[in-house]
Amino acid sequence: MAGPLTHLKVLDLSRILAGPWAGQVFADFGAEVIKVERPEKGDDTRHWGPPYLKDKHGQDTQEAAYYLCANRGKKSITVDITRPEGQQLIRELAAKCDVVLENYKVGGLKKYGLDYPALRQVNPKIIYCSITGFGQNGPYANRAGYDAMIQGMGGLMSLTGVPEGEPGAGPQKVGVAVADLMTGMYAVSAMLAAVIHRDRTGEGQHIDLALLDTQVAWLANQAQNYLTSGNVPQRQGTAHPNIVPYQAVPAADGYFMLAVGNDTQFQKFCAIAGLAEIAADPAYATNNARVQARQQLVPLIEQATRRQPAAWWLEQLSNAHVPCGPINDLAQVFADPQVEARGMVVEQPHPSAGHVRTVRNPACFSETPLEYTQAPPVLGEHTDSVLEGLLGKSAEEVNTLKVEGVV
Structure with missing residues (x-):
């Protein structure tokens, strides 16, 4: 592995997009990211298609493009965390890792003994990042939160779309899941800040991130326009509220x-x-x-x-x-000579498709250049190697866990 974070290990218990996006950034930066998935089913986004990645014979694999966009560079292991044996494996992995990343509903991991207080007992220096729709407290804490609804609740849709009174007027969702993606990026910066604090003090900590908080936070100049003037910003199509033309x-x-x-x-x-x-x-x-x-x-x-x-x-x-x-x-984007010159599309070998193309991380480091050698993993691709290599399990022990349906 290459990159500036090769000394870090991340235990990624997250699914869908916000958490996996954060985990992929860590993987791009060289960290060892262990993605924990449900046996047989895996991350929900593996099935969010079409389109699906094609195998060498042109047939659909079980990996949707949605999954591929956010899981490059990781190691996939399957663990049934509802089983005591699976919970013990997660605790053993947490003892070896620097960061735990999860996006279960509030309290969802407590019943398995995998919440922050429990894992802090096995690793006092652990940095534990929880991503939820609405945060760990407040009247909405127990609600489910998804990107589209957060774009609406957090004000973004009130700013996006054709102005009132014009043909096609009405609120619009942004074409990619920006609330999820920005939460993932805030998670990266928060976890790296916590790593620096831990390295200085030896103290781990819990990070609480909410999609709604993130959406409100990055309203940026539009939020400040309202707070400064008291006037509610309106949809202006492609126009800018503070600059003309x-x-x-x-x-x-x-x-x-x-x-x-x-x-x-x-x-x-x-x-x-x-x-x-x-x-x-x-x-x-x-x-x-x-x-x-x-x-x-x-x-x-x-x-x-x-x-x-x-x-x-x-x-x-x-x-x-x-x-x-x-x-x-997007066809014009990826044919653009500047995009091509910057090498924004990278290719990794893939066990069933031969290769897979993904969009590279935009950061370019002069002294610790990034490498893209590990494709988004197939489900459970690294279960044996992680349990044997990192936890020291024997092949017989791993096989027993498989037979019993724990992994």
Whole structure:
């Protein structure tokens, strides 16, 4: 293994996306991540298809693309944690690991003796991260929480979609599970902070992360807009609440994104667009003025941008250092020369498919470069090697556990 975290071991008891996403980041960074799954069934997302990974004969495997996106680099073992023998295996693994990651409902692991107080007894330095929909306390603590509902409850859907009064108006869910993904990323940073604290003091701790808390936290400037002004932000389509022009604009053959971030860029845009008189008009010369005059200004800009195809605008504006970009579908994304040059797609060998392609971690380390050699594991692929290698079980002991249905 390569990467900056090769000294860490993570016991990943999580399923679906938020927890597994955090575990995958640790695996990408070089940590040994042991994914614990239910015998025979495994992580729910293995079955969230189609599409499924194809084997060497072109037939569907039991691994959905959804599962593949969040489990690269891990070791999969199967353990029945409802059995006392399975619970003992988890305790033995926790004694060997630095971090435990779980996303069971509040109190869900306590009945198995696998909650934080129990595992702290076997490993006082353990860092135990719990991810739930609503956190460990509060009136909603016992509710189930999923990304789509959290996007609605946490305000994101009120900000996303076509504005009221326009065709197609209404709240929209973001096209990927951003509440889950951001919770996973907050989990990574929190666990790494706890590792640093533990390394300084020898003290482990419990981390409580909620999807709703995360969604509220990363409302960012929109949350601060409300807290500062008392005005409730509304849906604005692709437009920005604090910057103008910063939105999709029409070209002669489609749309492109125009992202003018300051007054100098606006002046450059106007020069290219033949709108010099607007650039000099005090009603539009500053961003503050443009935000106030949004309703008058945007139609003038759109009238100008319709005169040329998108490719013309992208070339002219990019040459003038005015931020802009195409609106790509995913085929165009992965064919983009910059995406290709950055090697965003990586390939790992896979036991049934021959190979699998995944999207690499965006972090690039100069001294501890990342490697992508372990594909998302098939169910129970590493049960024998982990129990024998890490816990010192004999082959006979592991076989007995299999016969008894514990693993």
